[in-house]
Amino acid sequence: MTRELPCTVLAKVEFFNPGNSIKDRMAVRMVEEAEKDGRLKPGGTLVEGTSGNTGMGLALAAIVKGYRCIFATTDKQSKEKVDILKAVGAEVIVCPTNVEPEDPRSYYSVAARLAKEVPNAFYVNQYDNLANRDAHYEQTGPEIWEQTEGKITHLIVATGTGGTVTGAGKYLKEKNPDIQVWAIDSYGSLLKKYHETGELDMSEVYPYITEGIGEDFVPQNYDMSVIDKFEKVTDKDGAVMARRITKEEGIFVGYSAGSAVSGLVQLKHLLKPEDVVVVIFHDHGSRYVGKVYNDQWMMERGFLDVKTVKDVVNGRRNVPLVTLNPDEKVSDAIGKMKKFDIEHIPVLQNNEVVGAISESGLFSRLIDQPELKDAAVKQVMQASFPVVGLETPIDKLTIFINKENGAVLTKDESGNHHIVTKYDIIQALGK
Structure with missing residues (x-):
């Protein structure tokens, strides 16, 4: 993965925090600051708009300190995140993703409204609450400096609220102004263009799938002067890279880690052999088991380049499908096997599959009863081959194709039957 880069690449793995993400750092800090200045009172309610991880950190703090939690999130967030928030006692309201921030249905607006309506509530507002970036200035930045013994040359952060990239980046630049801070953004977010032009261009904003990074407004936690470069990454590249990190490095990471490393790889031409790059791995892959780590979800979005039955x-x-009619003779089946050099033939009646004939099955029957060659196919046919969908990945066919069953059937969009055998799988995987 990062072996293609010319420099040293280090990951700061943040899922060892109690809530399995870097957001625990600023969640506790925002709660404690609100307690100090009286915005949060005993027995109060924490209200927040969250993509999941900040909510988890706040919920854990609330358990310890005795607060209630109400969180608004979006319908693009993984089900695992919502379920985990509920498991730790939070009330969760799921809002539509594809609306403007000012829309009363947006999770920003819903959280702000609830904070006004719920008695003794504190609206955390991680986007504009500067305790967010202060936590990373005081904790994350110093840790990176000490852990790299001051050798860090580049900090890479897939950024959303701006707290991590601004807070940690500010501290590191104070220690060494030459350190480069690169922020990874998502297509569909306006942050990159705003950083480069100072323009809030809403034409940059459109729906995207990546969770936890990018914004359709500029949170107050950003100090754009700290960031040297923004790089955009596609939904697909971030998801595929997250899976690669997990498979190749043995670190079970979330979506944003994939985006961060993908962005770094896109910028590899700017790196030198002596550089020491630190990439933030924000959260744990368990939050994305139903999405990034689900083959079907990935394939439905065109993110997973796998060979399927359709291929x-x-x-x-x-090549036409060779079939048999139940009333044909067994000798006809043997003749077709020889003529077309095949081992498996489906038996169809009125274009419906009613059985199957295989070379191995016929062989064992004919050894004991040679006279069966004059019998009708329906007297000796086996059960039908299993039927699978066109989008079934080739590597999943081992569930159906085994010693007892040598083929599967599928139907195309026109209703025509097709057969896939062990030989077909070997051929497909060898290409």
Whole structure:
């Protein structure tokens, strides 16, 4: 993965925090600051708009300190995040993603409204609450400086609220002004263009899938002067890279870590052999098991380049399917096997699959009863081959194709049957 980069790359893994993300740092700090200045009173309610991780940190703090939690989140967040928030006692309201921040249905607006309506409530507002970036200035930045013995040359952060990149980046630049701070943004977010031009261009904003990074407004936690460069990463590249990190490095990371490393790889031409790069791994992969780490979810979005049954079918579109009728003779089946050099033939009646004939099955029957060659196929046919969908990944067919069953069937969009055998799988995987 990072072996293709010319420099040393270090990951600051943040999922060892109690809530499994870097957001625990600023969650506690925001609560404690509000307690100090009286905004949060005993028995109060924490209200926040969250993509999940900040909510988790706040919920854990609330358990310890005796507060109630009400969180607004968006419908693009993983189900795991919502379920975890509920598990730790939070009330969760799911809001639509594809609305303007000012829209009363947005999770920003819903959180702000609830903070006014709920008695003794404190609206945490991680986006504009400067205790967010202060936590990283006081904790994350110093830790990185000490852990790299001051050798860090680049800090890479997939950024959303701006707290981590601004707080940690500010501290590190005070220690060494030459340190580069690179923020990774998502397509569909306006942060990169705002950093480069100072313009709030809403034409940059459109729906995207990546969780926890990018914004459709500029939170007050940002100090753009701390950031040297923004780089945008696609939803697909971030998701695929997260899976690579997990598989190749053995670190089970969340979506934003994939985006951060993908952005770093895109900028590798700016790095030198002597550079020491630190990438923030914000949270744990368990929050994304139903999304990034789910093959079906990835394939539905075109993120997973895997061979499917459809690829096999398309690869031999002009080859007709050899079939048998239940009333044909077994000798006809043997003749077709020889003529077409095949081992498995589905038996169809009125274009419906009613059974199957296989070379191995016929062999064992004919050894004991040679006279069966004159019998009808329906007398000796086996159960039908399993039927699978066109989008089934090839590597999942081992569930169906085994010693007892040598093929599966599928139907194309026109209703035509196709067969996939062990040989087809070997051929497909070898390409």
